[in-house]
Amino acid sequence: MGENGCYDKFHAGGGLIQPAFIKNRGYLTPSRGETLRSSSTRNWMAFLARMPSLFVGLILFSAGIVANLYAGLGMMPWGVLNVGLEKLTPFTLGEVSQVVGLAVLLLGWLLGFPPGFGTFANMYVIGVSIDWIIASGLIPIPQALPWQLGLLLLSVTFLGMGTLLYIRVGLGAGPRDGLMMGLVKKTGRPVSSIRGAIEITVLAIGYLLGGPVGIGTVISAVTVGYSVQLAFRLGGYSKDTEQLDIYELARLLKGEGDL
Numbered sequence: 001m002g003e004n005g006c007y008d009k010f011h012a013g014g015g016l017i018q019p020a021f022i023k024n025r026g027y028l029t030p031s032r033g034e035t036l037r038s039s040s041t042r043n044w045m046a047f048l049a050r051m052p053s054l055f056v057g058l059i060l061f062s063a064g065i066v067a068n069l070y071a072g073l074g075m076m077p078w079g080v081l082n083v084g085l086e087k088l089t090p091f092t093l094g095e096v097s098q099v100v101g102l103a104v105l106l107l108g109w110l111l112g113f114p115p116g117f118g119t120f121a122n123m124y125v126i127g128v129s130i131d132w133i134i135a136s137g138l139i140p141i142p143q144a145l146p147w148q149l150g151l152l153l154l155s156v157t158f159l160g161m162g163t164l165l166y167i168r169v170g171l172g173a174g175p176r177d178g179l180m181m182g183l184v185k186k187t188g189r190p191v192s193s194i195r196g197a198i199e200i201t202v203l204a205i206g207y208l209l210g211g212p213v214g215i216g217t218v219i220s221a222v223t224v225g226y227s228v229q230l231a232f233r234l235g236g237y238s239k240d241t242e243q244l245d246i247y248e249l250a251r252l253l254k255g256e257g258d259l
Helices: 032-049 051-070 077-088 093-110 117-136 145-167 175-187 191-208 215-235 246-253
Strands: 021-024 027-030
Touching: 032 051, 032 246, 051 077, 051 117, 051 145, 077 093, 077 191, 077 215, 093 117, 093 175, 117 145, 117 175, 117 246, 145 215, 175 191
Parallel strands: none
Antiparallel strands: 021 027
């Protein structure tokens, strides 16, 4: 019998079999395998705990997109593109959003900005939610200008709140942000310049395809950024919060580190 009342086990040839717990200065210390399993379980629980905020945020963001469309005053650049493509294809608006999101996600990945779990969720859930909200009739289509302006401002609020809820979980930003950061990484140009170039290009293509451009496009472009900043401030979110890509998340879910 060894120290601490533990029996040491040996091979027939005299070699020591490593026990489940290793004796260390009189204390029983978990083996590396057990430590990884414990850390993995803890990280899985932390990961699952972030799902409600992620999915509520994505659904709220989807409601903002539909409200932006139904206001009838012109949409944001990516909305203009998606509606323009919807008119030319047999796909629904949500399906177009998913296809465009996937293409943008892959392009950003090729440019060296790996997506996160939240990036894939953004692409899929927003598309499904857009079609569900449209089919359900949850958001009415206003006819009078004051109600249109009100719905437009409500859409901006939804977009800001939705962005906070889905991005604060730290599981990856949206596909379009990945494309932007990939181009920043490759070109060395400022974020503002790259973002502006992307938005203008997308808006121009969407307009040529027949997407809805109007005063609402300008109002959205000016106010959405402020809405997101206000939501971040009220929610106590820091823009420096790390966003995990799928490789980092996989490592953590295996127990290598803490989520």
